[in-house]
Amino acid sequence: MGDRLAASLAARGLSTVQDLWFLLPLRYEDRTRLTAIADLRSGEPAQVEGTVEAVERGFRYRPMLRVAVGDGSHRTVVLRFFHFRAAQVAQFRPGVRLRCFGTPRPGQHGLEIVHPSYRVLAADEDPALGESLDPVYPSIEGVGPATLRKLIGQALEKLPPAEALELLPHGTPGLAGLPGLRESLLVLHRPAPGEDLAALGAGTHPAQRRLALEELLAHHLGLRRQRLAQQQLRARALDGPGELARRLRAQLPFALTGAQQRVYQQVRADLARPSPMQRLVQGDVGSGKTVVAALAATLAVEQGGQVALAAPTELLAEQHLANLRAWLEPLGIRVAWLAGKVTGKARAAALADVASGAAQVVVGTHALMQEGVAFHDLVLVIVDEQHRFGVQQRLALRDKGPAHGHVPHQLVMTATPIPRTLAMTAYADLDVSAIDELPPGRTPVQTVAVSADRRPELVERIRVACAEGRQVYWVCTLIEEAEEPGKGQGPGLQAQAAERTFEQLTAQLPGVRVGLVHGRMKASGKQAAMRAFKDGHTDLLVATTVIEVGVDVPNASLMIIENAERLGLAQLHQLRGRVGRGAAASSCVLLYQPPLSATARQRLDVLRRTGDGFVIAEEDLKLRGPGELLGTRQTGLAAFRIADLARDADLLPKVHQLADRLLTSAPDVADRVIARWIGGAARYAGA
Known part of the structure; x- marks a missing residue:
C-alpha cells in the first residue's frame, strides 16, 4: 500500500497484518437474500x-x-x-x-x-447474492470502507493454520465449548448467512466470547506483570514507631471509624516493606480518605522523607491543603502549596523549599508534575481521583522520586467506588482497600424524583431553605441554548441551560444571592464562584456538573439536579455527595422530563433506594458498562476491542485461573498473549 494509506492506518494503531485481523466489524448487513x-x-x-x-x-x-x-x-x-x-x-x-x-x-x-x-x-443484469453477511467496520479517516474491507480480506488470506495461530494450548480450562482462534476470526469477519445475528449484535456469540476471553487475559496478565515488575523495585521501608501518627490521632476532633482504622493499618503495613506500596483506597464522598492519607504522610515525614499530594483541580487541592495544614502544622510538619496560580517569588520560594527538603509535604495540582519541580527525597506520592490525570503526568510524578535507587510508595484515592469484578481486572496491579463506612453523625441524604412540571414548588422550597440560612445547589446539564441538539439527549428532550436557569432563578428569588459556575468559564471565574459559595457569600449556586468533584460546603443541604435522567448513576451519586456533609438533614431532588425510558427509571429508582456507593457502582456497571467508571481514556488501560467488562464478567474467574497458570508454567506464552493484544500499551498500565 502507499505511504498515505499506511499513515492513515497507523494513526488508528493499525501497523501490522495481525492488527487488521483484530479490527472486528461493528455490525453486519445481510445481502445474502x-x-x-x-x-x-x-x-x-x-x-x-x-x-x-x-x-x-x-x-x-x-x-x-x-x-x-x-x-x-x-x-x-x-x-x-x-x-x-x-x-x-x-x-x-x-x-x-x-x-x-x-x-x-x-x-x-x-x-x-x-x-x-x-x-x-442493467436491464438484463442479475447479480449474484452475497455468500456471507457483509461486515461494517469502524470508520477510519482517510480510508474508504471498500478499501478497508479489501485490506482486511487480504490480511485474512494470510491467517496461519489453526495450530500456529493458537497461543493457548488445547484443553486449556475455560476454553471448553468455544471455537479456536482462527475459526473465531473467520466467523466474525465472514459470518455465514445462518449465523445468529442477534448474538453477534449482543456480543454473546461463542466466537466473540473466545476472543473476549483472550483479550481479558492479556490485560490481566499485563497488569500482573506490571505488579511483579513493581515488586522488584526498591522503596524506603517506612517502619518507624508511628509517634507522629499517634499524636495526630490524639488531636483530631473525631474518632476514626472502624473502616478508616482498618485501611490505615493496611497502608502502614505496606509502607513498612522495602518494595513500593501500590494501594488504591476507594470510599464514598465524605468517608474520610484524606485522614488516612494524612496518617500515611506522618509515617513518611517521621523517617525524614517528603510527601507529594496531587489533586486534579485547584479547588480540591486547596481543600486538601487546608485540612493537612490544620492537622499537620501543629505537629511541626511544614506543608507547601504548588499550583498554577502560585507564580513569581512565591513559586520560586516554594520550589526552593521542595528542593531543599524544608517542605516536608507538598500539595498541588498538575503543577507538581512539571519539569522544574525537584524533590529532595520523595518517598510517598498520594494521588486523588487518579483517573482524572493523564498517564504521562502520573509517570512524571512517580519519576521525581528515585533517589538512592529507591522509588516512592504510591497511594491512590478515589471517591468513585469500583465494583469488585472491575477492580480485580482493571486494577490488578494495585491492592484495593475500601472505606465502606461513613463517619458517625452523617445523616443519609433523602432522595426524591420529581417531574419537571413541579418546578414552581421547588423554587418556593429554595426560598424557604435560604431564608433559614441554608445553602442550595441547582445542577444543570447544558450550558446554553445554542448547545447542539440531539447530542447525548433523548428525542425531544429540552435540557435546561445553566445560564437561562441562573437568570430565571435570580428573577424569581429577589432576596436570594445566586451564583453561577460552568465549564466554559475561565478557571479564575470558576474558583471565585465556588469560593463565594463555600464562604457563605452566595445562597444558591447554579452549576453544571463541574462541581461533581469539588469543595466541602457543610451548610449546603438541598441539591436539585435538573434533567437527572441524562446522567449516569455514578455521576448522580457523586453530585448528591456534595450535600449531607453537615448536621442538618439534607435532600436531593432528581428533576426529570417525562416520559422516562426504562433505563432512566431504573437509575433513579436505585438512587432513591440506596446511598451506598458500592451498591450504586455495581448497578451502574450493569446498566452502563465499565468505560465511564474507569475513565478508560485516561487510565492508560488500552481500550478493549472486543471484551466488555460488564457483559463478560462471568469470564473473569476463568481469566484469573488462566493467568496464574501461565505466569507459573508458561511465562513465554503470557508474553506473547500480552504482545498480541496490548503491545506497547502494557508499560503504561500501572502508571
Whole structure:
C-alpha cells in the first residue's frame, strides 16, 4: 500500500497484518437474500430490488431527493437522500432497476429508507447474492470502507493454520465449548448467512466470547506483570514507631471509624516493606480518605522523607491543603502549596523549599508534575481521583522520586467506588482497600424524583431553605441554548441551560444571592464562584456538573439536579455527595422530563433506594458498562476491542485461573498473549 494509506492506518494503531485481523466489524448487513417490498418491516435492515416509479426533488429546510421504488407487489418504498449530486439525480429515471440495502422506517407515505446503499442494474443484469453477511467496520479517516474491507480480506488470506495461530494450548480450562482462534476470526469477519445475528449484535456469540476471553487475559496478565515488575523495585521501608501518627490521632476532633482504622493499618503495613506500596483506597464522598492519607504522610515525614499530594483541580487541592495544614502544622510538619496560580517569588520560594527538603509535604495540582519541580527525597506520592490525570503526568510524578535507587510508595484515592469484578481486572496491579463506612453523625441524604412540571414548588422550597440560612445547589446539564441538539439527549428532550436557569432563578428569588459556575468559564471565574459559595457569600449556586468533584460546603443541604435522567448513576451519586456533609438533614431532588425510558427509571429508582456507593457502582456497571467508571481514556488501560467488562464478567474467574497458570508454567506464552493484544500499551498500565 502507499505511504498515505499506511499513515492513515497507523494513526488508528493499525501497523501490522495481525492488527487488521483484530479490527472486528461493528455490525453486519445481510445481502445474502432479497426481501419483497410488501414484506419489509420497520427497523429491520433488508435488501430489496425494484424499479424506479417516481422521483421528486424538493427543498424543505434543506435539499431533499425522494425516489419511489416498486417491485410489482402493489407496494412501494421511498428512498430519501439529503446529500446528493446532480449526477446521482440523473441516475434515478423512472423505469431504472435498483438493488438497495438499508433500514426502513415509517415515513409520510409508508415505509422509507434514508440514505440506502444502492446499485443501478442493467436491464438484463442479475447479480449474484452475497455468500456471507457483509461486515461494517469502524470508520477510519482517510480510508474508504471498500478499501478497508479489501485490506482486511487480504490480511485474512494470510491467517496461519489453526495450530500456529493458537497461543493457548488445547484443553486449556475455560476454553471448553468455544471455537479456536482462527475459526473465531473467520466467523466474525465472514459470518455465514445462518449465523445468529442477534448474538453477534449482543456480543454473546461463542466466537466473540473466545476472543473476549483472550483479550481479558492479556490485560490481566499485563497488569500482573506490571505488579511483579513493581515488586522488584526498591522503596524506603517506612517502619518507624508511628509517634507522629499517634499524636495526630490524639488531636483530631473525631474518632476514626472502624473502616478508616482498618485501611490505615493496611497502608502502614505496606509502607513498612522495602518494595513500593501500590494501594488504591476507594470510599464514598465524605468517608474520610484524606485522614488516612494524612496518617500515611506522618509515617513518611517521621523517617525524614517528603510527601507529594496531587489533586486534579485547584479547588480540591486547596481543600486538601487546608485540612493537612490544620492537622499537620501543629505537629511541626511544614506543608507547601504548588499550583498554577502560585507564580513569581512565591513559586520560586516554594520550589526552593521542595528542593531543599524544608517542605516536608507538598500539595498541588498538575503543577507538581512539571519539569522544574525537584524533590529532595520523595518517598510517598498520594494521588486523588487518579483517573482524572493523564498517564504521562502520573509517570512524571512517580519519576521525581528515585533517589538512592529507591522509588516512592504510591497511594491512590478515589471517591468513585469500583465494583469488585472491575477492580480485580482493571486494577490488578494495585491492592484495593475500601472505606465502606461513613463517619458517625452523617445523616443519609433523602432522595426524591420529581417531574419537571413541579418546578414552581421547588423554587418556593429554595426560598424557604435560604431564608433559614441554608445553602442550595441547582445542577444543570447544558450550558446554553445554542448547545447542539440531539447530542447525548433523548428525542425531544429540552435540557435546561445553566445560564437561562441562573437568570430565571435570580428573577424569581429577589432576596436570594445566586451564583453561577460552568465549564466554559475561565478557571479564575470558576474558583471565585465556588469560593463565594463555600464562604457563605452566595445562597444558591447554579452549576453544571463541574462541581461533581469539588469543595466541602457543610451548610449546603438541598441539591436539585435538573434533567437527572441524562446522567449516569455514578455521576448522580457523586453530585448528591456534595450535600449531607453537615448536621442538618439534607435532600436531593432528581428533576426529570417525562416520559422516562426504562433505563432512566431504573437509575433513579436505585438512587432513591440506596446511598451506598458500592451498591450504586455495581448497578451502574450493569446498566452502563465499565468505560465511564474507569475513565478508560485516561487510565492508560488500552481500550478493549472486543471484551466488555460488564457483559463478560462471568469470564473473569476463568481469566484469573488462566493467568496464574501461565505466569507459573508458561511465562513465554503470557508474553506473547500480552504482545498480541496490548503491545506497547502494557508499560503504561500501572502508571
